[in-house]
Amino acid sequence: MSVFTFSFSYAFLVTLVVIHRITSEPTEDKQALLSFISTVRHASRIQWNSSASVCSWIGVTCDSTNSSVTYLRLPGAGLVGIIPPNTIGKLSQLRVLSLRSNGLTGEIPSDFSNLTLLRSLYLQNNRLSGEFPASVSDLTRLARLDLSNNNLSGSLPFSINNLIQLAGLLLQNNDFSGELPSINQESLVSINISNNKLNGSIPSSLSRFPASAFAGNINLCGKPLPPCNNAFFPPPSPAPSALESPPLQKSSKKLSKGAIIAIAVGSALILALLLLFLLLCLRRKRKQQRKQSPKPAPPSAAASRGIAEAGTSSSKDELTGASIDGERNKLVFFGSGIYTFDLEDLLRASAEVLGKGSVGTSYKAVLEEGTTVVVKRLKDVSVTKKEFETTLEVLGKINNENVVPLRAFYYSKDEKLLVSDFMAAGSLSALLHVSSIVCYLGSRGSGRTSLDWDHRMRIALSAAKGVAHLHLASNVVHGNIKSSNILLRDATNADAFVSDYGLNTLFTKPSTPNHRVSGYRAPEVLETRKVTFKSDVYSFGVLLLELLTGKSPNHASLGEEGIDLPRWVQSVVREEWTAEVFDAELMTYNNIEEEMVQLLQIAMACVSTVPDQRPAMQEVVKMMEEMNRVETDDGLRQSSDDPSKGSGGHTPPTETRSSPRNVTP
Incomplete structure (x- = not known):
């Protein structure tokens, strides 16, 4: 009997715990959010009912047990005013905070340092002011920080390096000044500090990012921007002694700058003439070999020109594989067809790479007679030739005004090509x-x-x-x-x-x-x-x-x-x-x-x-x-944009609708 009583009591306690976890309400988080929304002016659509669960409010997301707020997203919600302290800073379990595109002003509260689990902070497109918030530097789990398009000023602190998991740092269109600190996070994949008032040299740790990330800082220099000008700080040179005479004979033996340039230009011209002579000799030798050999060039030789020339020399080697030499397979066209070229014509065509996709590389091929087609070179095909031909036979029969028709294919051991129409608009x-x-x-x-x-x-x-x-x-x-x-x-x-x-x-x-x-x-x-x-x-x-x-x-x-x-x-x-x-x-x-x-x-x-x-x-x-x-x-x-004209420049209809x-x- 006592065993039964113990089991029943244990089950009852477990049930109470489960019910509590399901029905728990984050009352402290709720009160903090109510204090925030009651202080900051907001759009009428943000109606947080204090009698309802905070987890059901617009822009609020709780964890699986509804015991804490983990996401707060209020972008473009008409929020106007200063973020009051002891409100959002109390949401200690917050992972994502998005208050972008509002009218928030003042400094970022210091109690944001309590948001130690925060992964993403989006405060862009507001009117926030003050220096770079020291509270943000304490958020070591932060992966993305966007403070762009605000009125923040002052220098950027070296403490940004405390954000060891930072992947994106967006600070453009502010008033930050001073030198740019060396930011060394290996996790950083994107940065934008353009249109500020920064100066000095860009640290080598940030030189891997594009110039657009630093544009608009007129006093910023160094890779990837133009190099810094050190003319204002010439290296010190010792003054000549009055007892020493100037080394006139030594100086007279040095070549002038003009002479050095002339020698360099002359050497380059001589080298160019030598290269041209060698190319002419090689061309003449090839013509003689062609006259002596009555046999036509195999497809692989033709392939060394044309499509293979699109891209790099490595793609040239790939497209001129031995399989085309050995098997001498032909292009297989579908139906009567509208094209009359053969494989050799295709491989001889001039070409350019259109793009590389998940199944292969596409080339725009312009044949000698002016026909333009698309050739897709498939990669990693793992079916047999019979299975390949069976599949392509089905696809080649598809005929619809909204489907790009498949015109031909080529199959060899190492090369699989598809030919289709070229669409000029991309x-x-x-x-x-x-x-x-x-x-x-x-x-x-x-x-x-x-x-x-x-x-x-x-x-x-x-x-x-x-x-x-x-x-x-x-x-x-x-x-x-x-x-x-x-x-x-x-x-x-x-x-x-x-x-x-x-x-x-x-x-x-x-x-x-x-x-x-x-x-x-x-x-x-x-x-x-x-x-x-x-x-x-x-x-x-x-x-x-x-x-x-x-x-x-x-x-x-x-x-x-x-x-x-x-x-x-x-x-x-x-x-x-x-x-x-x-x-x-x-x-x-x-x-x-x-x-x-x-x-x-x-x-x-x-x-x-x-x-x-x-x-x-x-x-x-x-x-x-x-x-x-x-x-x-x-x-x-x-x-x-122009109420008097439509998109095509015509007079618009009189009917209009609300935004x-x-x-x-």
């Missing part, structure tokens, strides 16, 4: 993200044509139709949907074409994960390495989010650490700040907010973490076609 990725460094510095439009809403919608719909055709008509899983595989024929026509489809079956070994590719991959693909129709839908959903947000789906392009594009969008939408999701370029057009929200809802359905909850591609096409389209007379949207800043799907 990829959607280049159209969206060109000049990314310039974008980062705040002028995204430089060297880049703005992609308006109507063109984005046409690209999205035509790409969706192409993928749906692969699924329905050809029973082919694309397997590699991303913006660099969505191509456009010309700049005036926004119809998109899907490329690089159905190649996954050629690679039995799982490819090495790539952050640019993994951003598009469905969660189940990252685990199983197996692509399906539903994983294609997920990837297409990420592509739609990329079109809507203008952001690349990798971590580096997002505002905060450890979050992918779908999760970032979900967090912003959940907190009812939908307008913050959309690309700033789209916000200059009127009458499109309803369609943007509709497309956002379609994209979020596609990126559901449960595959069965994702729609089929044909359903995605139908939903996009049923979106309520409100066109202007010229088919383009009105830009708010989409507070739209919630």
